[in-house]
Amino acid sequence: MxxxxxxxxxxxxxxxxxxxxxxxxxxxxxxxxxxxxxxxxxxxxxxxxxxxxxxxxxxxxxxxxxxxxxxxxxxxxxEKDLEHSGDGGAQPTKPYDVAKLKMETKPLSVFQALRKIERAEIDLSPEFQRAFVWDELKQSRLIESMIIKIPLPAFYIDATTAVRWIVVDGLQRLTTLYRYCRLQDFALSGLQFLTELNGKKFDELPPEYKVAIEDDTQLMFYNLMPGTPPLAKYTIFSRVNTGGMQLTPQEIRHALNQGPCTELLRRMAKSPEFLSATQGVVESLRMSDRELILRALAFTLNDYSSYREHGDMESFLVHAMNQINALSEMEIKNLEQEFYSNIGKVRKIFGIYSFRKYYMKGGRRSPLNKALFEVWTVTVKGFNSSLIEQKKDAIVTEFLSAMNTDDRFVRSISASTGTYSAVEKRFKATTNILEKAFNA
The missing domain is CATH 1.10.10.10 (Winged helix-like DNA-binding domain superfamily/Winged helix DNA-binding domain)
Structure with a gap:
């Protein structure tokens, strides 16, 4: 039933x-x-x-x-069960070296662009955008716009690898062209000006309209080329990310840092260990789960004091993805296993209250907190599980004391959590909680 x-x-x-x-x-x-x-x-x-x-x-x-x-x-x-406390915005605050920016402008006809898609030189199904699909009315209106000579917005491409182009802005439009002109998955509908074309697939169009679409329409591609610094790529694509379904910061990071790190985050987000520790409440569709994991890995690889050099969470996470991409297979495996071990320790201490703010035993359980996830996952790594088991009640007692008496600690996990002062405060406070508990 x-x-x-x-x-x-x-x-x-x-x-x-x-x-x-x-x-x-x-x-x-x-x-x-x-x-x-x-x-x-x-x-x-x-x-x-x-x-x-x-x-x-x-x-x-x-x-x-x-x-x-x-x-x-x-x-x-x-229920939205992930607390969004704000990291200070999605734009890096430190500038990149403009002289190192390498961008190429490349005009292509629709026919040429479709041929690149057929040759798998353009990726139309990146993991970070695979769920975003226009309805047939919007697709039909795009085709009509091309026939009546309305220019299309530019396309922004990550061409820093020789294998294929990754479309960061404009995927919907390219997918529409491929579906209509090659796959012929839909017939035109809801047209405003060329109503006589409603119900027609590409092969059923008059020849002059086919020419207008494939040969006469020029598409402008802005390609970021090899040698462009990772932070420059991230900044540019964050600023041009203005479509109807805008990419999240993690989706942009995922698009621009393909490699061992993206595969690691994909695997870890689906792991029983992560799903158990977070009670499965973290959204996977827009990669909130992968960003949460990445934050913890970033502070595992880098002492929190190094955060000051980056100045903001976005730059710090881009840096971490590049670090992970450069690790050996064994180093990645060790990093993954350490993560699972650490979130298991936190789960052992707090149970269903893991990574959440609360103020008394048995009290109301708040949404899962990003800052607490990152700081607890990192600070417990130096302690073995048996010692954690012995001292878990003392740790909870010290944590609740801090939640009720240390306003700066509470602010560091609640608002503007991406500032260096907030990062420093929560790491020092959590370390102090553990030290007090183990010395009790």
């Missing part, structure tokens, strides 16, 4: 996105699923009720599905 709660999990996963690939929807849903529950049975029920429909290779909410969510909103609302 499929319950309304199970249906709600599927519909919620689709709610904030025009469409999702089946496999990705399954991946999102199963993180919230008990083993005995059947994802396929629940999805089948959604189809039977007309709540979900197919759009080519994608699944999306139907109008009935949207109405269902609105009608059941109060009963099945999802």
């Amino acid at each position: 499929i319950t309304s709660g199970e249906i709600a999990i599927i519909l919620r996963a689709l709610q904030n996105h025009t469409a999702l690939e089946h496999d990705y929807l399954k991946e999102i849903v199963e993180k919230q699923w008990d083993e005995e529950r059947g994802y396929l049975a629940a999805l089948s029920s959604c189809f039977e009720k007309g709540l979900v429909e197919k759009s080519g290779a994608f699944l999306k909410l139907s109008n009935e599905g949207i109405s269902w969510i609105q009608e059941n909103n109060a009963e099945f609302s999802v």
